[in-house]
């Protein structure tokens with residue numbers, strides 16, 4: 195373990211009477227924003243509770259910030275913030291009262307607790323509302339309070355369990371921005387869980403993917419989303435001929451030029467890259483046909499592919515990609531990037 199390692203587990207196992215929630219999980223997490231990816235029931239919440247020393251492992255060992263999860267739970271919780279998945283806020287108290295209380299529980303003196311609470315609530319974007327009872331808060335406001343209480347004691351690491359749950363696309367984007375800033379503005383490391391993959395691709399430096407309690411892969415986000423050998427091509431309709439099937443004719447011409455082409459949905463063609471000349475061939479063919487180019491871009495891999503590529507992962511274990519794409523207000527280009535290299539919509 196290097197000095198800067200924030201989380202390290204070795205053979206971590208958690209067995210419940212009817213299910214093995216974690217199965218010999220060995221993983222190391224460095225500082226930064228790290229996504230813990232897995233479908234519902236993959237073992238994410240169980241791992242977080244074990245890392246906090248709140249639930250004992252059945253087998254295996256682990257350290258958080260160099261502290262032993264089996265014997266130093268209290269020290270870990272002093273240095274780590276935790277945002278639980280479920281609604282845990284008392285409805286009759288205000289955000290200020292609640293976060294001050296949590297700060298006092300973490301050992302801050304009264305005046306420091308009040309000061310830190312005001313700063314932290316401002317940081318997460320709660321202003322006048324912070325004096326109102328939380329029972330009347332929207333889901334987005336409640337998620338912000340939960341984040342604030344995780345940050346109020348100035349931890350070195352925060353564990354955020356599904357922080358975007360229940361939020362609409364705008365709320366999700368705001369929360370993801372906040373999470374990113376927790377690291378960039380304050381240098382706090384973040385381990386964030388979600389079953390929405392696109393979110394993590396945009397927010398995290400590194401991803402740990404688990405399924406059925408087992409580690410599928412742990413690597414940088416960039417290595418999950420590296421470029422494929424496919425060009426996505428989208429063209430305009432013919433300017434004058436309404437009956438001209440632009441995609442079909444273009445496909446025919448590109449194939450005749452020696453390229454391998456297949457359709458991807460109704461408007462996009464996927465062209466296999468065969469050297470640098472492929473770009474020129476596509477551009478010239480589109481131009482010859484009197485069409486305009488809307489898109490000519492190299493496809494990137496998606497995190498979702500690790501699940502579809504692993505035959506051991508049944509369909510019900512697949513994290514949500516499609517639902518997210520439909521709900522999200524990503525730009526047209528990002529939507530396109532949501533289509534895996536295999537050609538089918540995830």
Ligand SMILES: Nc1ncnc2c1ncn2[C@@H]1O[C@H](COP(=O)(O)OP(=O)(O)OP(=O)(O)O)[C@@H](O)[C@H]1O
Pocket residue numbers: 210211213214215232233234235236237238239240241279389
């Ligand atoms: N206290 C418990 N007793 C028995 N089984 C449990 C307990 N807690 C979790 N499990 C089981 O362990 C497995 C992993 O659950 P866990 O909550 O860690 O998954 P998760 O990845 O966090 O999913 P979710 O996003 O749905 O919370 C599931 O099959 C779950 O039913």
